[in-house]
Amino acid sequence: MMHDQAEKLRQLALSSNAITKGTIIKKNCHSNNSRVITVTSGKGGVGKTNFTINLALALADLKQNVLVIDADLGMANIGVVLGCSTPYSLLNLLEDSKTMGDIVSDGPRGIKFIAGGSGMYHLANLSEIQLQYIIRQISFFDDWADFILIDTGAGLSKNVLNFVMAADEVIVITTPEPTAITDAYAMMKVYAGNQGYAPLRLVVNRITELAEGQMVVDKLTQVSLRFLTLPVNNLGFVFEDRNMVKAVKMQTPLLISFPQSIASRCIQGIASRLLKGEKTAQPSGIRVFLEKIFNFRR
Numbered sequence: 001m002m003h004d005q006a007e008k009l010r011q012l013a014l015s016s017n018a019i020t021k022g023t024i025i026k027k028n029c030h031s032n033n034s035r036v037i038t039v040t041s042g043k044g045g046v047g048k049t050n051f052t053i054n055l056a057l058a059l060a061d062l063k064q065n066v067l068v069i070d071a072d073l074g075m076a077n078i079g080v081v082l083g084c085s086t087p088y089s090l091l092n093l094l095e096d097s098k099t100m101g102d103i104v105s106d107g108p109r110g111i112k113f114i115a116g117g118s119g120m121y122h123l124a125n126l127s128e129i130q131l132q133y134i135i136r137q138i139s140f141f142d143d144w145a146d147f148i149l150i151d152t153g154a155g156l157s158k159n160v161l162n163f164v165m166a167a168d169e170v171i172v173i174t175t176p177e178p179t180a181i182t183d184a185y186a187m188m189k190v191y192a193g194n195q196g197y198a199p200l201r202l203v204v205n206r207i208t209e210l211a212e213g214q215m216v217v218d219k220l221t222q223v224s225l226r227f228l229t230l231p232v233n234n235l236g237f238v239f240e241d242r243n244m245v246k247a248v249k250m251q252t253p254l255l256i257s258f259p260q261s262i263a264s265r266c267i268q269g270i271a272s273r274l275l276k277g278e279k280t281a282q283p284s285g286i287r288v289f290l291e292k293i294f295n296f297r298r
Ligand SMILES: Nc1ncnc2c1ncn2[C@@H]1O[C@H](COP(=O)(O)OP(=O)(O)OP(=O)(O)O)[C@@H](O)[C@H]1O
Pocket: 041, 043, 044, 045, 046, 047, 048, 049, 050, 051, 072, 077, 152, 153, 154, 205, 206, 238, 239, 240, 241, 242, 244, 245, 248, 263
């Protein structure tokens, strides 16, 4: 039985048409791998999922090919915010021998979306052949995607930490709430304790004035430098915006429902800084990302 499944996967991995269906439009910058960016937070509910989706849309507006991976086990978060659900998740690749073409959904403005489902957390338990199969399937995105954004759950679980440690770049979201700041610091501490060295990037969400955001940034950059010797960069602020709540209710991302609203403009600014600014690490792509996660178990 086990052998049969392995053999089936081996055959699938070898057949080239297993990779995807549809036309592949190459990304802008052929020479580079996709920038794999994990979006995380210490405290839950600080705005990761909405930020990730709207950042993806803002990057798409800047002519970038963007894949969003929902790595949050809790709810089908991204699908809800996007207003589109997917019948399959990553694990269906292995269990039902679906192809990438079956599990990838098309979101608005050309962004693509994969529900990681529980499969994301089983990566570390896969056999070598299963991993190679997934990698072969997903590697096509290294040719297509300029950005791969991974939305995680909150907190310090081993799983979330793996996504943080394996990413090229990490965005930490917090709000100005004291508990959110404390939890963001706790997350940074664990990151540093695990030999995380890529500078983290901070986004302070739901600020009511610039000075408030700056205070949070000053606090976190100072303590992380002093106690963790970890550089933290400020990627930007997002204002508290009632339209965000409306957009969530409408199941239409803010950038589409209220493109001129203040939070939309903040996120557009962050997208262009991300694109034009310095990268905190050389992009290594989704293949290397998955291999790292696989190797963490050793
Ligand atoms: N800039 C903002 N202005 C106003 N409300 C916001 C803003 N950002 C997020 N919110 C509110 O916060 C809620 C939670 O956001 P979201 O689901 O994106 O958080 P999350 O960090 O992904 O949560 P979880 O940890 O549960 O995954 C949203 O439904 C929205 O109502």
